[in-house]
Every structure is written in C-alpha cells, then in structure tokens.
Amino acid sequence: MTRVTALFLQRRRRERLSEEEKRALEDAVAEIRVLPARHVLVHQGDTVTRSTMLIEGLMCRYMDGRDGHRQLVALHVPGDFVDLHGFPLEQLDHDVATISRSKVATFPRETLLTLTRNHPHLVRMLWFSTLLDAAMHREWIFRLGRLGAMGRVAHFFCEMKVRLSLVGLSNDNRFHLAVTQADIAEACGLTPVHVNRVLRQLRDNGQLAFQRGMAHVLDWHALKVTGEFDDAYLYVDGTPD
Amino acid sequence: MTRVTALFLQRRRRERLSEEEKRALEDAVAEIRVLPARHVLVHQGDTVTRSTMLIEGLMCRYMDGRDGHRQLVALHVPGDFVDLHGFPLEQLDHDVATISRSKVATFPRETLLTLTRNHPHLVRMLWFSTLLDAAMHREWIFRLGRLGAMGRVAHFFCEMKVRLSLVGLSNDNRFHLAVTQADIAEACGLTPVHVNRVLRQLRDNGQLAFQRGMAHVLDWHALKVTGEFDDAYLYVDGTPD
DNA sequence: CGTAACATTGATTTCTGTCAATCCGAGTGG
DNA sequence: CCACTCGGATTGACAGAAATCAATGTTACG
Numbered sequence: 372m373t374r375v376t377a378l379f380l381q382r383r384r385r386e387r388l389s390e391e392e393k394r395a396l397e398d399a400v401a402e403i404r405v406l407p408a409r410h411v412l413v414h415q416g417d418t419v420t421r422s423t424m425l426i427e428g429l430m431c432r433y434m435d436g437r438d439g440h441r442q443l444v445a446l447h448v449p450g451d452f453v454d455l456h457g458f459p460l461e462q463l464d465h466d467v468a469t470i471s472r473s474k475v476a477t478f479p480r481e482t483l484l485t486l487t488r489n490h491p492h493l494v495r496m497l498w499f500s501t502l503l504d505a506a507m508h509r510e511w512i513f514r515l516g517r518l519g520a521m522g523r524v525a526h527f528f529c530e531m532k533v534r535l536s537l538v539g540l541s542n543d544n545r546f547h548l549a550v551t552q553a554d555i556a557e558a559c560g561l562t563p564v565h566v567n568r569v570l571r572q573l574r575d576n577g578q579l580a581f582q583r584g585m586a587h588v589l590d591w592h593a594l595k596v597t598g599e600f601d602d603a604y605l606y607v608d609g610t611p612d
Numbered sequence: 613m614t615r616v617t618a619l620f621l622q623r624r625r626r627e628r629l630s631e632e633e634k635r636a637l638e639d640a641v642a643e644i645r646v647l648p649a650r651h652v653l654v655h656q657g658d659t660v661t662r663s664t665m666l667i668e669g670l671m672c673r674y675m676d677g678r679d680g681h682r683q684l685v686a687l688h689v690p691g692d693f694v695d696l697h698g699f700p701l702e703q704l705d706h707d708v709a710t711i712s713r714s715k716v717a718t719f720p721r722e723t724l725l726t727l728t729r730n731h732p733h734l735v736r737m738l739w740f741s742t743l744l745d746a747a748m749h750r751e752w753i754f755r756l757g758r759l760g761a762m763g764r765v766a767h768f769f770c771e772m773k774v775r776l777s778l779v780g781l782s783n784d785n786r787f788h789l790a791v792t793q794a795d796i797a798e799a800c801g802l803t804p805v806h807v808n809r810v811l812r813q814l815r816d817n818g819q820l821a822f823q824r825g826m827a828h829v830l831d832w833h834a835l836k837v838t839g840e841f842d843d844a845y846l847y848v849d850g851t852p853d
Numbered sequence: 854c855g856t857a858a859c860a861t862t863g864a865t866t867t868c869t870g871t872c873a874a875t876c877c878g879a880g881t882g883g
Numbered sequence: 884c885c886a887c888t889c890g891g892a893t894t895g896a897c898a899g900a901a902a903t904c905a906a907t908g909t910t911a912c913g
Contacts, residue, residue: 384702384703415844416844432750434750434751436754436758436759436840437840440758442753442757444753444754456747459736459740459743460740460744460747460847461625464750464751464844464845465750487732487735488732491728491729491732491735494728494739495700495728498739498742499700499701501739501742501743501746502697502700502701502742502746503701504746505697505745505746506697506701506705508746508749508750508752508753509673509685509705509706509749510675511753512675512683512685512749512752512753513675513677513683513685515753515756515757515801516801517677517681517801518677560756560757560758599677599678603656604705606701606703
C-alpha cells in the first residue's frame with residue numbers, strides 16, 4: 372500500500388521515521404483534495420486551522436509588492452508541506468497557491484497537536500522539514516543578492532532538478548516543471564522579458580533548454596557553475612532509503 | 613534576578629512561557645562567553661553540538677559566493693538564538709559570526725534534547741522562534757527580489773528599528789547599530805559604494821540619518837513607504853504602531 | 854478559425870556596478 | 884602635541900546589466 376505521505380522527507384539526511392510514526396502521520400490525513408491551477412489556498416494573515424501536504428502538482432508561496440508584482444518565496448514539489456510554518460506561527464505572513472492542478476492532503480491542526488504530544492520524535496522531523504524550507508529561503512537570498520540574471524535562472528533550475536530527483540520526478544536530465552517564464556521571473560526577481568533572454572542564452576550556451584514546461588539539462592556541470600550551485604543546503608541523504 | 617534568556621521571544625505573538633519553562637530554559641545555559649568582533653562562531657558544514665543565544669552585541673549569518681563576496685542571510689539582535697536551526701538540522705549550511713563584540717549563552721545539544729523530551733510546549737516555542745527566522749528570510753527575499761536600492765536599505769533599517777525596539781534597544785527614533793556601510797551592502801545585495809549614495813539620498817530626503825553606527829529615523833512613515841515595510845512578518849504582540 | 858495566453862525580439866532608458874581617487878576620524882607612536 | 888596610519892566613508896566618471904516600452908510571433912484550445 373502506498374501512502375500519500377510516502378514522499379515526505381524522502382532521501383533527506385535525517386533520522387529515520389519508524390513504521391509507527393509513518394502510520395501515525397498517515398492516519399493524521401483528514402482529507403485528500405484536488406485544487407485547480409492558479410488557486411490561492413491560504414491568504415496572508417489567515418489563521419491556520421490545518422496544514423497541507425502536496426501530493427501531486429506544483430505550488431508556491433509568495434508575497435505581494437505595492438506595485439502588484441509578486442515575489443515567490445518558495446516553490447513546492449510533491450512530498451512538501453506547503454504551509455506547515457503556520458502550525459507553530461498560527462498565522463501566515465504570505466500567500467500559498469497552486470501553480471498547476473494539484474492533489475493535496477489535509478492535516479487538521481488539532482490532529483497535529485495530538486501527534487506532537489504522542490510522538491516527540493516525529494515533532495522533530497516536522498520541525499526539520501520547516502528548517503529545510505528555511506535553508507532554501509537562505510539560498511534564495513543568496514541567489515537574489517549575489518547572482519546576476521544568468522546565475523539566478525541557472526540556480527533556480529539546479530535546485531528544481533535536485534528536488535524533483537529526490538522524489539522520483541526526474542531521472543535522466545529532463546524534468547517536467549509546469550511554470551511559465553513569468554513564474555520564473557517572479558522567483559528570480561527579474562522581468563519576464565529578461566528571463567526570456569536569459570533562457571535563450573542558456574540554450575545557446577548548451578547548458579539548459581526549457582520550453583513548454585519541460586526542462587532539459589544539457590550540461591549539468593556547466594549549469595551548476597553558472598548558478599554557483601552546491602546542493603549541501605538541501606540536506607540530501609547519501610545512503611539509499 | 614534577571615535571566616540571560618529574558619529577551620527570548622520578548623513581545624512576540626505567541627503562547628506564554630510558564631515560569632517553569634522559563635526556569636528550564638535558563639537552567640539549560642551551560643556557559644556565558646564574550647566573543648570578539650568579526651569572529652566566526654560556526655562554519656558551514658560544522659556538526660552542531662550546541663546552540664547559542666545572543667545576549668549582547670550584534671551577530672550575523674552569511675553565505676559565501678564564488679568571487680569572495682558575502683551575502684548576509686540574517687542579522688541577530690539580543691534575545692535571538694543565532695544557530696538554533698542547527699539543532700534539528702544537525703549541520704549548518706551557512707556561517708555564523710559576530711559583527712560587534714558579543715556576549716552569548718551556550719546550550720549543549722544534549723541538554724536541549726532533554727528539554728524537548730520533558731517540555732513539549734517549550735519545543736513548540738523553540739520551533740516558533742526558528743520559524744520567525746524563516747519569516748524574516750522570506751521578507752529578505754522580497755526585499756532583494758522586488759525592491760530597488762533605496763527600498764532595500766529603507767526596509768533593512770525599518771526591520772532593525774522594530775526588532776531592536778522589541779528588546780528595548782530603541783526607544784525614541786534613534787538606535788545603535790554597529791554595522792558598516794559594507795555590512796549593509798552585504799545584507800542588501802548592493803555594493804558599498806552604492807549603499808553610500810543611497811544613505812545620502814535617504815538623509816537628503818529627510819527619512820533616515822545613519823553615521824558611525826547610530827541610526828536616526830527622521831520620518832518613520834516615509835521610511836516605511838520607501839521600504840514597502842509592514843511589520844506583520846515579525847509577529848509582534850499587540851502592537852500600537 | 855479565432856482568441857487568449859505565452860514567448861520572442863528590438864530599441865531605448867534607468868539603475869547599479871566598477872574603477873579610481875580623496876577624505877575623514879580614531880587611535881598610535883615619536 | 885603632532886605626524887602617521889588605517890579602516891571606513893565619500894565622490895566622480897564611466898561601463899554594463901537589466902528594466903521598460905512596444906511590437907510581433909507562436910501555441911493551445913474552445
């Protein structure tokens with residue numbers, strides 16, 4: 372029997388979850404839903420009464436600027452909790468939305484509270500998963516603060532390739548990523564027009580081809596150099612699961 | 613008797629710590645040390661055997677780029693844990709260092725593990741404090757991705773003013789912040805030269821004066837507008853503005 | 854087949870980085 | 884007490900990167 376939570380922390384460097392813990396987490400799922408593309412799940416300031424894990428699809432977290440421009444602060448792939456930060460914080464400081472059509476599992480806040488009482492070790496795993504988000508946030512800060520446009524886009528694709536690989540959604544050098552150039556722009560702090568030019572350069576350089584939601588890494592080493600990418604911050608587990 | 617941990621989560625929107633929890637946290641302090649300015653406390657990749665709370669001074673977390681440029685990912689004021697992320701993560705993905713001479717309290721990892729077993733509610737407060745860091749990371753992503761140079765520097769000073777106020781280090785519109793223009797540049801993803809020009813503009817605009825480590829907010833409202841600043845992400849407890 | 858969303862391209866402007874010099878203030882030693 | 888030095892701050896001239904403005908092209912889909 373495959374569990375909807377099977378991808379949670381998959382292949383991450385961490386203590387193992389016991390069978391009992393896995394079952395407890397699985398049993399905490401109250402509901403499984405499908406959300407349409409471009410659907411806002413949580414609004415900034417909402418009081419959080421449940422947490423959500425992404426099972427299939429692509430979701431993001433973002434903040435709004437005064438001029439209406441959005442800045443993505445996270446992109447979520449299957450296996451990620453998309454709003455677990457709201458569990459200790461009780462309110463969220465940002466919006467959470469789908470990018471493509473997504474299947475999600477819902478964990479009621481009350482059930483999670485019970486879990487934390489009965490499974491202290493599982494709590495540390497949940498905590499760990501939110502700190503993985505924080506580590507990715509830090510890397511995004513680095514990306515935006517220190518890299519030029521080429522580096523930012525290259526770094527973005529490097530991260531997505533590794534994260535999708537971890538959950539079995541990229542085997543060779545291709546992977547599906549249902550984002551538009553405008554989404555990439557919102558993630559990388561650029562304009563869509565400039566993202567377009569950068570993608571062309573990466574293609575012409577023979578590093579990366581991206582079109583219609585399909586990324587093809589042409590030269591992984593070169594792409595990592597361009598994006599100054601090192602996957603240490605993703606806490607990938609060396610040992611097989 | 614004042615506790616060294618008295619400033620922890622001070623004036624943050626959260627459940628209260630009981631007297632017993634406060635005592636347990638205080639008792640977990642193994643050592644109090646003074647670190648010189650510009651001293652690296654934790655290196656990227658180090659295995660974390662203890663956690664550190666800043667009592668007095670100013671510290672930062674940063675990542676190194678290939679060309680030797682640093683990017684700050686966090687700035688810490690008294691009352692902050694500077695490396696609590698390392699407790700669940702076990703290793704850190706970034707460096708932690710002092711900016712000015714700092715007094716810190718040390719919590720051995722083992723002691724914290726015991727705490728988490730005996731005080732489940734306190735664990736959620738520690739978790740909360742790391743997610744406050746994550747919320748600040750997100751705001752920094754927004755700052756870098758969506759604001760121009762003026763906005764970034766204005767936003768930076770807005771955040772520091774609010775955070776220092778929370779721990780009693782800014783009463784009127786002045787506060788001491790022992791950073792150089794180069795530090796501000798590393799936090800805001802700019803060059804020191806450009807930070808200098810922006811500071812001059814902010815001074816000429818009558819919004820902010822900063823010299824020799826002393827910031828003077830001349831027009832709080834205007835500064836917040838320039839930095840598109842809203843303190844919601846700091847989870848301040850019952851703030852009058 | 855028409856429409857809307859997305860992608861592409863070129864021309865131009867604006868902003869920030871780079872380079873290079875100078876200035877200033879605090880602490881130091883003669 | 885006064886040169887000296889050094890880190891940090893300041894300024895100006897210039898180059899380069901990315902934004903902006905404005906079309907045009909392409910694809911998916913009802």
